[in-house]
Amino acid sequence: MTKAWVPTMVLACLLAGSVEAEMVYVTLEKDNAIAVVDASSQKLIATHEIGQRPRGIALSKEGRHLFVAVSDDDTILMIDTEDFSVVGRLPSGEDPETFVLGAEGKRLYVSNEDDNLVTVIDIVSGKAIKTIPVGVEPEGIASSPDGQWIVSTSETTNMVHWIDPATLEIIDNTLVDPRPRAAAFTADSKQLWVTSEIGGSLQVIDVESRQQVKRVTFEIPGVRPEKIQPVGVVIDRERKFGYVAIGPANRVAVVDAATLEVKDYLLVGQRVWNLAFSPDQKRLYTTNGVSNDISIIDLGEHRVLKSLVVGRYPWGVVAKP
């Protein structure tokens, strides 16, 4: 290796390790607030009170606004990330918990758990344009990146409902394991991954046929099977790895997205709940509901870098570049 290479290598390493102005937003269910974490320093820099029982959180398509479901205020707030002012209140229906931004970024699809409905909101007009009756206790909701599907999982009916975003009608229903929680599409929109809390499983479903490809189960030495309660799930853009939060097992499972085998279990905080990638997908953030912290995982090495106390009952998380 010549000497001239060395500075270049050092620079490249520095660039790879640095995080430019990335902010991580975490909803705090019991503090009625949002915690703001600076990703480069890995420090909590602010906590903003926003409303009662904030849970679901998402970033708008252009990255300027946060959508936050404040469940006990029965609304979804639209918040400016610059000054944290509330710029809109969307008619989410009662007790909004989870929601997803449509692929085109113009609509929100909201699970109304107590009313067995999915509410569709047009963001620009700020109006609910339709409510779609689904199964008992809708929970997980996902939008396929190609804009073809919205899926809703119902926890007591135990189904995935396939909704056509064009007509807002249910086209098909797939029976899954008990208490399906979260659902996520792969970036190519070819697969849907669904976690079941009581089933203790991850079901990978082929979108084309809407049939199961594989049912993945989890076994962790020293952890009782009842503690295997999968919740949040995300899959990376390259479809190399998927990550599943296993609730009271306090671990995130690393699933090889090609073979659908579990590769590793990463120990995080207590009752790990939801997951979010950093924008460059080099890190994964987890909310740990019981231990009041978030864990930061390095995805290059699949290593937990840090746990950071953020407030009471961290629920949802999203990162902004």
Added chain:
Amino acid sequence: MFARFFTFRRFLIMAPVMAGLCVFSISGVAVAAETSDNQLEIVFLALEDKVPPALSNLDPFIANEGIPGAELAIDDNNTTGRFTGQSFILTVVEVRDRTSVISAYQRKRSEGRSFFVTRVPANILRQIAALPASADSLVFDISTSDDSLRTGRCDSRIFHIRPSRAMRTDALAQYMLKKRWRNWFLVIGPTEADRLYAKAVRRAARRFGMKVVTERAWETTHDARRTAQSEVSVLTQGDDYDVIVVADEQGLFGEYLSYRTWLPRPVIGTQGLIGTSWDRNHEQWGAVQLQNRFREKAHRWMTEQDYAAWLAIRVIGEAATRTARVDAQGLESYIRGEDFSVAGFKGKKLSFRPWNGQLRQPLLLASARSLVAVAPLEGFLHPGNELDTLGYDRMETGCPR
């Protein structure tokens, strides 16, 4: 099971028709069905509860216990049924006197009804189980806690949803062992039910290696000199003990024990810290959703019996969804099979013990305003299913399977 994973596309055309049907069946009134192929009728058979002596104005007597729970589950089943093309109907049959229960049951059997949820006492349930008409019906008992129905006689035709007395006392015993409250002072009320509860307490003490050091009967006399203050202090004197265990299912005196005992000791059993399958303090594992939905419907808290009724009908609904069938025979083999489980807001799969038809379930250990623990407690192990550390295990029942 083959039916565990398939889609319901073919039923979609029927969905609007079924949705219409659900709206009319929620009130608990049977609706004449236009299509009966995919319809399942459940009979809620209840003996009217007698109003007990009023002990406290805080908890009013609930006459319709179980019924709103059943109605809520029918709603839930029908919501799912919209997607599977199945519909569920509830018929409530409430009778005044004991003798009419059997004839009401037989009448419904002769009308071709096969699914029953019963709110009747143990002795009547025994008679129902013995009837030839019960050979191919499905009866879900949401009322009894009698260990005798779950051991020896092995009336395994009946599914028992509520936990047995032994399950309750085992759950409490696990907690007492964890706290090292090894020496128990047992106070027993005057009724037969109290005697049976006390029997379960003694069994739990033996089973977990603890000791009932003293037993005292609570006497029901009308002596004007008796007051809770004086009486309880005197009653609870004796050898040292770690905890008072009370057997008072009716709630005649158990509430008077706390803070009045001779020694400063906690109270556990039918009052104080109780073992139950449902409690208004319970909110984990999504339970707050069920509590909210129930309160919106019934305008009161969900009781254990309401929960049992909800669960019984959810068992039927879950089996109908998974098997895509509505006949008793098809559902029974699935419910009794290895693959069956149902979710009940307890964070665990619930299923039936094949040897006595008892629903396996975690028990909540609750005080008046807080949920203290959930049994089985960590560390109580079982070679098969840890839920079987509560109540009579296969080996203890003398039942064949």
